[in-house]
Amino acid sequence: MAWLRQLAFSEKKYITLFMLFSLLLASAIIGQAYSIVKIVDSVFINKASFEVIWPYAALLAVAICVRLATQAFMQLAANRYAGSVKTKVRQQLLAHWSTPSAKPAGEKIAILQHTVQELHAYYAQYIPQFIKTLMLPAIIVITLFFVHPTSAVIMLITAPFIPLTYILVGIQTKAKAEQQLTKMNRFSSTFLEMLYGLQTLKLFGKAREQELKLNEHNKQFSAATLTVLKIAFASTLFIELITTLGIGLVALEIGFRMIVFQTLAFAPAFFVLTLAPEYYQALKELGAAFHTGRGSLAAAEILQETLHEPKRAPTWGTEAFSEAPSLALKDALIQYEQQAIGPITLMIPAKQTIAIVGPSGHGKTTILHMLAALMKPDTGQLLINGKPQSTADEQQWRQEMMLVSQKPYLFATTLRENLQMGGNYSEKQLLEALQQVQLMTWFKQLANGFDTKIGEGGLGLSGGEQQRIALARAWLKQPSILLLDEPTAALDVQTAEAVHQLIKQFHHRSTVIIVAHRHESIAHADAIYEVQNGQLKRGETPCGK
Numbered sequence: 001m002a003w004l005r006q007l008a009f010s011e012k013k014y015i016t017l018f019m020l021f022s023l024l025l026a027s028a029i030i031g032q033a034y035s036i037v038k039i040v041d042s043v044f045i046n047k048a049s050f051e052v053i054w055p056y057a058a059l060l061a062v063a064i065c066v067r068l069a070t071q072a073f074m075q076l077a078a079n080r081y082a083g084s085v086k087t088k089v090r091q092q093l094l095a096h097w098s099t100p101s102a103k104p105a106g107e108k109i110a111i112l113q114h115t116v117q118e119l120h121a122y123y124a125q126y127i128p129q130f131i132k133t134l135m136l137p138a139i140i141v142i143t144l145f146f147v148h149p150t151s152a153v154i155m156l157i158t159a160p161f162i163p164l165t166y167i168l169v170g171i172q173t174k175a176k177a178e179q180q181l182t183k184m185n186r187f188s189s190t191f192l193e194m195l196y197g198l199q200t201l202k203l204f205g206k207a208r209e210q211e212l213k214l215n216e217h218n219k220q221f222s223a224a225t226l227t228v229l230k231i232a233f234a235s236t237l238f239i240e241l242i243t244t245l246g247i248g249l250v251a252l253e254i255g256f257r258m259i260v261f262q263t264l265a266f267a268p269a270f271f272v273l274t275l276a277p278e279y280y281q282a283l284k285e286l287g288a289a290f291h292t293g294r295g296s297l298a299a300a301e302i303l304q305e306t307l308h309e310p311k312r313a314p315t316w317g318t319e320a321f322s323e324a325p326s327l328a329l330k331d332a333l334i335q336y337e338q339q340a341i342g343p344i345t346l347m348i349p350a351k352q353t354i355a356i357v358g359p360s361g362h363g364k365t366t367i368l369h370m371l372a373a374l375m376k377p378d379t380g381q382l383l384i385n386g387k388p389q390s391t392a393d394e395q396q397w398r399q400e401m402m403l404v405s406q407k408p409y410l411f412a413t414t415l416r417e418n419l420q421m422g423g424n425y426s427e428k429q430l431l432e433a434l435q436q437v438q439l440m441t442w443f444k445q446l447a448n449g450f451d452t453k454i455g456e457g458g459l460g461l462s463g464g465e466q467q468r469i470a471l472a473r474a475w476l477k478q479p480s481i482l483l484l485d486e487p488t489a490a491l492d493v494q495t496a497e498a499v500h501q502l503i504k505q506f507h508h509r510s511t512v513i514i515v516a517h518r519h520e521s522i523a524h525a526d527a528i529y530e531v532q533n534g535q536l537k538r539g540e541t542p543c544g545k
């Protein structure tokens with residue numbers, strides 16, 4: 001597959017290394033065969049003394065050491081090579097998923113772990129073995145042409161049967177391996193979803209039903225794995241048979257020449273017989289590697305499909321922009337499977353506050369994500385200070401911009417780290433931030449203060465508390481572009497009022513976009529926009545504006 005090959009050749013230094021190792025290995029194998037033949041010929045045929053033999057014994061020792069060392073280093077390099085390619089693929093996947101996507105988390109994890117891991121055999125076994133097989137049998141056959149051409153011809157004629165068998169078996173394996181991987185990804189996805197929704201399933205009395213469903217996926221996955229193993233076993237048996245027949249044929253011809261026609265001496269005959277198994281072994285190993293590599297093809301197809309799914313990650317440039325810039329959407333449109341959000345044209349002057357209102361599911365969050373440059377519109381664009389977002393410096397954008405989402409993520413670590421988010425704020429600043437978001441009473445109850453573990457596996461926080469931690473992060477960061485998605489949705493009236501006061505502090509200092517339902521949230525906005533069925537229109541301006 002072109003994609004796999006392209007990735008393979010993106011690591012040129014390893015390819016050169018494999019070629020050098022193969023050359024070294026071929027020399028070691030020929031040196032080993034030569035020294036064995038010389039020792040046996042000297043001892044048993046010529047009855048030579050130790051003085052004649054020892055240089056060959058030394059050559060044999062060197063050849064064996066070189067062979068072992070080369071194989072070990074080649075394996076080491078092959079594993080590094082596979083590791084490096086897998087890292088590249090995982091980076092591509094993560095970059096692809098950096099924007100909101102409809103793929104379930106369980107499936108993403110399965111693809112990142114298992115499907116990418118399936119590529120290992122292709123790079124750690126197939127590619128090095130392919131290079132080895134291109135060079136090693138060729139060098140052996142060329143050498144044998146000078147020693148006993150008939151054997152070389154027999155070996156050349158029998159050789160294609162081995163790859164041919166593997167190609168036929170491989171075609172069969174690919175479809176089965178693809179089925180096996182798809183079943184495994186489905187199994188993982190169902191399992192993770194069940195874990196997430198276990199409580200809900202129990203409440204609805206559906207846990208047993210889901211257990212049976214999971215069991216069914218498990219059985220399908222086991223059956224698919226067994227089919228692949230059966231094919232692998234049958235093909236190995238068949239290849240062993242062909243190899244044995246090939247070596248037998250070479251031995252038979254040599255036997256006739258030596259014993260019946262007496263036209264061949266012991267030394268060249270023994271040399272051919274020592275090298276023939278090495279020749280077939282290399283072809284056999286290629287076959288085995290090819291078979292394993294075919295399994296990777298199925299994974300590659302799934303990965304390529306995944307990477308070709310519509311990608312909405314924006315690309316960036318290097319141009320700096322002024323603080324609190326103006327933002328604009330120009331004919332921006334996102335086409336989801338079921339509906340389109342846009343085309344939207346919207347201008348937000350620098351340091352102005354705008355509010356976006358509208359019914360649930362009509363596209364407010366999508367518009368906010370486009371304005372936050374989290375999602376690139378399928379058509380149209382985001383302008384920062386009138387210039388295309390793609391020319392802006394990403395680093396600066398990340399420093400200037402802050403998005404407080406509906407469901408902020410809290411990391412499984414201390415409260416301090418969740419507030420700092422890589423920044424370096426003093427204890428006084430952290431306390432002030434908590435004060436601003438009305439979390440001081442809650443904080444005073446914590447036995448470990450800022451060192452209290454929160455997030456997954458830590459102290460449970462209510463939806464409103466989580467939202468306020470996210471707002472505290474915003475207050476600490478003091479972004480010049482602030483985007484808020486229903487920041488007071490989970491708060492009581494009194495706390496919401498305090499949060500509105502906090503947001504008000506950003507007015508005319510930062511460019512603020514707020515998606516809201518509450519009247520109080522939009523009261524200070526310079527302009528209000530209404531979203532209806534993915535379309536945006538200017539709403540009534542709040543009193544006094």
Ligand SMILES: Nc1ncnc2c1ncn2[C@@H]1O[C@H](COP(=O)(O)OP(=O)(O)OP(=O)(O)O)[C@@H](O)[C@H]1O
Binds near residue numbers: 358360362367
């Ligand atoms: N990743 C996605 N893939 C497919 N459809 C999506 C995706 N994200 C959102 N949608 C759909 O687009 C529509 C708008 O969603 P969006 O979250 O922008 O609406 P919203 O107005 O913010 O809703 P709410 O007020 O309930 O948060 C919805 O119908 C939603 O199902």
